[in-house]
Amino acid sequence: KNEVEQSPQNLTAQEGEFITINCSYSVGISALHWLQQHPGGGIVSLFMLSSGKKKHGRLIATINIQEKHSSLHITASHPRDSAVYICAVRSGTSGSRLTFGEGTQLTVNP
Amino acid sequence: DTGVSQDPRHKITKRGQNVTFRCDPISEHNRLYWYRQTLGQGPEFLTYFQNEAQLEKSRLLSDRFSAERPKGSFSTLEIQRTEQGDSAMYLCASSAGQRNTEAFFGQGTRLTVV
Numbered sequence: 242k243n244e245v246e247q248s249p250q251n252l253t254a255q256e257g258e259f260i261t262i263n264c265s266y267s268v269g270i271s272a273l274h275w276l277q278q279h280p281g282g283g284i285v286s287l288f289m290l291s292s293g294k295k296k297h298g299r300l301i302a303t304i305n306i307q308e309k310h311s312s313l314h315i316t317a318s319h320p321r322d323s324a325v326y327i328c329a330v331r332s333g334t335s336g337s338r339l340t341f342g343e344g345t346q347l348t349v350n351p
Numbered sequence: 352d353t354g355v356s357q358d359p360r361h362k363i364t365k366r367g368q369n370v371t372f373r374c375d376p377i378s379e380h381n382r383l384y385w386y387r388q389t390l391g392q393g394p395e396f397l398t399y400f401q402n403e404a405q406l407e408k409s410r411l412l413s414d415r416f417s418a419e420r421p422k423g424s425f426s427t428l429e430i431q432r433t434e435q436g437d438s439a440m441y442l443c444a445s446s447a448g449q450r451n452t453e454a455f456f457g458q459g460t461r462l463t464v465v
Contacts, residue, residue: 245393274453274454276456277432281458282388282440282458282461283459284394284442285456286455286456286460289452289453297352326352327393328440337382337384337399337401337407338396339386339394339454340396341394341395343391343392343393344392
């Protein structure tokens with residue numbers, strides 16, 4: 242079992258829909274990151290959080306430390322949101338490195 | 352500063368050849384990471400530098416792989432005697448100062464071994 246599990250693996254939505262991507266982890270963490278990866282490989286950091294909730298534009302990230310679970314929400318989705326979304330954790334025992342989930346491929350159709 | 356840059360963006364090499372990749376982190380960042388990502392998977396940790404010191408290496412980093420950061424600025428990742436299984440995207444990331452700071456990623460180097 243991976244230390245970081247994401248669901249769903251693939252998600253197709255219509256423009257305007259509310260989207261949720263889930264991340265569960267099995268280790269104690271010091272921080273959780275949500276990342277976005279477009280075709281071609283470049284990764285952009287969306288959020289880093291260790292508790293509670295953060296919002297940036299149409300993106301919202303939440304984390305429940307007790308349940309070891311985080312969600313990424315996209316409101317009013319748009320085709321330009323189509324990308325791979327990756328959850329990554331920095332655990333208490335792994336030093337500074339990140340451990341990644343396998344990613345969720347999101348496709349938003351117009 | 353334009354962020355983390357990696358060179359080359361793409362590399363095709365024949366099996367058995369050596370390849371070297373370069374990463375230039377954001378200038379004030381003292382932490383530098385190398386990750387490897389195969390198709391359809393999330394990135395996997397390879398190695399980590401704080402300034403010029405290589406502080407952590409993954410078991411994935413076999414003796415054919417070596418990484419350096421000689422002056423605490425840019426880093427190189429060399430793969431000797433490449434194998435088809437080395438084909439992947441090699442990602443570099445950098446971060447500043449404290450442990451829980453945001454990581455900034457480069458565009459990656461896509462290696463294809465034929």
